[in-house]
Amino acid sequence: MENGKLKMENSDKILIKGNYAIAQAAVNAGCQCYFGYPITPQTEIGEYLSGKMQELGRGYVCAESELAAINMVMGAVSTGVKAMTSSSSCAVALMQEALSYAASDELPVVLVNVMRTGPGLGYIYPAQGDYNQSVYGGGNGDYKIIVIAPSNVQECIDYTYRAFYLAQKYRNPVILLADGLLGQMMEPANFGEYPYPEVDVSSWALSGAKGRDARAIYSCAREEAKQIQHIIDLHKKFEVIAENETSYEEFGVSDADIILTAFGSMTRNIKAAMKVLREKGIKAGCFRPITLNPFPNNRIEELSKLGKDFIVVEMNMGQMFKDVKYAVNGNSKVELVNRPCGEWLSVEEIVSSVEKVMEKNYAASI
Amino acid sequence: MGKIVIDNNRCKSCYICTETCPKKLIKKSDKTNRLGDYMVEFDDPNGECIGCAMCAKRCPDLAITEVWR
């Protein structure tokens, strides 16, 4: 431990729960303030940081609500520091207004969403039902949030680092979209060092109008032409983000006839299912968007033009499925294998579902 | 002996100052501003203004920009 950072040699790994990994990664990334409200299955993040931030003399507030928590983050990041909040699905719903403001204000808010099921209270079963809430947002107006979905505890660390960096680099809110499975799971992981450079925020951060004109951070331009330009500029910025930051991983797609597609922790199961399918002689590949927004449309389109079909596997009623279909644009077939919440689709279930799809779609050619 | 400076670009013709001046030296003028409202004017031919600044302290628009005494 040095300045609260969990420093490790590159080869060292410790066994750690996803929620604690995210929390410690935030500390390592230089998060100066954490504001949060308890909700299962992410409460360990706030618990861990309550002690840690006080030890380090950093900012911590047990906020009176999620509304307050994310607005505290907005206030803190407006002064140029790194800050975050964490929550889970139905409470992230409460934060949508603030995300809309933060996107328009161009504030580098970092929000960790450890998903549970919905709609409504939804109980605490794990699910991936916040794909739409994260990618398309529940706030008003035309805005875009960067969404990164980790699939294991190591990635919880790596992408927490990345979330803080991208938020400041592009002055755009970032959601780290994990799920209950990841939050509660223990795996060996290595923290390493925060790998990104510090972003210079001096041109916009609020610090008191000393030796310069006062700065105002606000979301509405009032004059019609300025408001139009503001919205266009936000979208142009996101085009740059899409150009630079879209990320995905793929396995065995070059010779694949069919590509299993998943995000977040479901990625683990499609990788395993791919192996089983290959053993059975089915040429399966895997494709996994890491950034859900920006979405890897171009790569999916390329693969679809090569005649490769897609099977989207997700723990919701087909939310990413629609985006894959949009990217494929009729070039090949896209099918959905899903369950709305609860026990993750097992490798066996995925394999048998894929076989059924194959039977249905390829009966004539087999 | 005092004087005030009125910025009629700021004045919205609420006339709080005309009521406030203890010497009644601020009057509704017969000139109108760009909104068609009668502007106010400082009319102190006999040098009665005491520079109390009450007009400026009550003006909601800081249209009385200077008070001297």
Add this chain to the structure above:
Amino acid sequence: MQQVFSIPKSFKENFKYTFCPGCDHGVAIRLVAEVLDELNLTEKTISSTSIGCSVFLYDFLNVDCVEAPHGRALASATGVKRAQPDKVVFTYSGDGDFASIGLAESMHTALRGEKITSFMINNTTYGMTGGQLGPTTTMGQKTTTSPMGRNREYYGYPIKMAEHIALCDGTAFSARVALDSIPHINEAKKAIKKAFQVQLEGLGFGFVEILSSCPTNWHMTPEQAHERIRGEMSEIFPLGIYKNIMGD
């Protein structure tokens, strides 16, 4: 001759208020600006602005501002202060923002004793949207959403914010002032200064509720509106200092 009144330096050059004629917001903001000048705080202050008539504070004052969504100014200010404990942080909201949609944030900010200063304009209505019933609308007051007047059955009672805030242990200073007359304006400025001083001393939350006129939505002349503040409003919302742990 000596200049005894000038526009405070904390204002932007060539600023122009966008309030209706006779609106006391202009006086309230001027008092805040004068206090920022006198305490030499302009260059180290960050303000969190709210939604309503108070929203365009950043157009008038030469201080850094971050806009908060409706009701969230005190949460945003809390974030600013926790991130920058050495800066002076204040909020300037209407009663709708502070006492209705933002009541939870307001009370909890006071309970936590955040070292920030908050001003709430009490004009017994939602001004910017055209005069609807708000948390401070008085019994019997007619608004566009209480056309027969505020009654107990449909609307319940107005909130007395200065008293509520004074009850919070984290509050260092809470007062209610008015802008209807020169003596009251002078008292208001003293209270505004005190609310900043308790922050500077690190004593806790500083709060001033400011009874202000809204001639447009009260359908009154500015003078009639000030008469209402002196009469009915001051009876329901008594002026005074409700808490001051600093003493005089």
